[in-house]
Amino acid sequence: MMRFAFWQVAREYALQGLEADDAGALSLLHREDFVRPWSEDEFATMIADRTVIGFAARQTGHGREPPVGFILARRAAGEGEILTVAVSRAHRRQGIGWQLMDAVLRQLHAERAEALFLEVDETNTAAIALYKRLGFATVGRRPNYYPSASGTASAALVMRRDLR
Ligand SMILES: CC(C)(COP(=O)(O)OP(=O)(O)OC[C@H]1O[C@@H](n2cnc3c(N)ncnc32)[C@H](O)[C@@H]1OP(=O)(O)O)[C@@H](O)C(=O)NCCC(=O)NCCS
Structure with missing residues (x-):
């Protein structure tokens, strides 16, 4: 009788700072989910910007x-x-999403920032669930903010997490 063995290899990930040559890979990843993807050049500019904090998760x-x-x-x-x-x-x-958010929260906290803000499509239940678990509260709503492939627009929630 044939027997099949199934096993699952635990994946391990590590966070690192973003580097200039990550721009192309970030652009491809961003394209998976966003109606208006950012180009490799846009990512390269952001990675080089000293006011920007960035982390990547990679398999180890x-x-x-x-x-x-x-x-x-x-x-x-x-x-x-x-x-x-x-x-x-x-x-x-x-x-991974949690770890990435946590890394930014920790860095801003260490820099004594007062708060972290974000905007999220109000239909994006996964991201909103993550942000709520991290202690973000909704402080505003911008109607007709995000265009969709179908031509309709959805609202953005403005969320804030206190860092003090
Ligand atoms: C939002 C996103 C970054 C979350 O990344 P992730 O690595 O899957 O998230 P995590 O595994 O760290 O999830 C942490 C918690 O967030 C919540 N969460 C994440 N995805 C969820 C989902 N699809 N449904 C419900 N809750 C979810 C859960 O509470 C989860 O904890 P649990 O798995 O123990 O239940 C990911 O779904 C994504 O890349 N989405 C597309 C891009 C996007 O929408 N970005 C946000 C734009 S503002």
């Missing part, structure tokens, strides 16, 4: 792998703002 143990998730945030006038955060579909629900 295979040399320097392309990012499976990343986050970019900007700091200005004692506050932070998430520019974008994304995790590749194949790597979701394993805590």
Whole structure:
């Protein structure tokens, strides 16, 4: 009788700062989920910007792998703002989004920032669930903010997390 063995290899990830040569991979990842994807040049400009904080999540143990998730945030006038955060579909629900957000929160806290803000499509239940678990509260709503492929627009929620 034939027997089949099934096993699952636990994936391990590590967070690192973003580097200039990540721009192309970030642009491809961003394209997976956003109606208006940012170009490689736009990512290169953000990575080089000293007001921008960025982290990448990579699988460990295979040399320097392309990012499976990343986050970019900007700091200005004692506050932070998430520019974008994304995790590749194949790597979701394993805590990577949480770790990326936590890394930005910790860095801003260490820099004594007062608060972290973000905007999120009010139909994006996954991201909103993550942000609520991290202590973000809704402080505003911008109607007709995000265009969709179908031509309709959805509202943005403005969320804030206190860092003091
Ligand atoms: C939002 C996103 C970054 C979350 O990344 P992730 O690595 O899958 O998130 P995590 O595994 O860290 O999830 C942490 C918690 O967030 C919540 N959450 C995440 N995805 C969820 C989903 N699809 N449905 C419900 N809750 C979800 C859960 O509470 C989860 O904890 P749990 O898995 O123990 O239940 C990811 O879904 C993504 O890249 N989406 C597309 C891009 C995007 O929408 N970015 C945000 C733009 S503002």
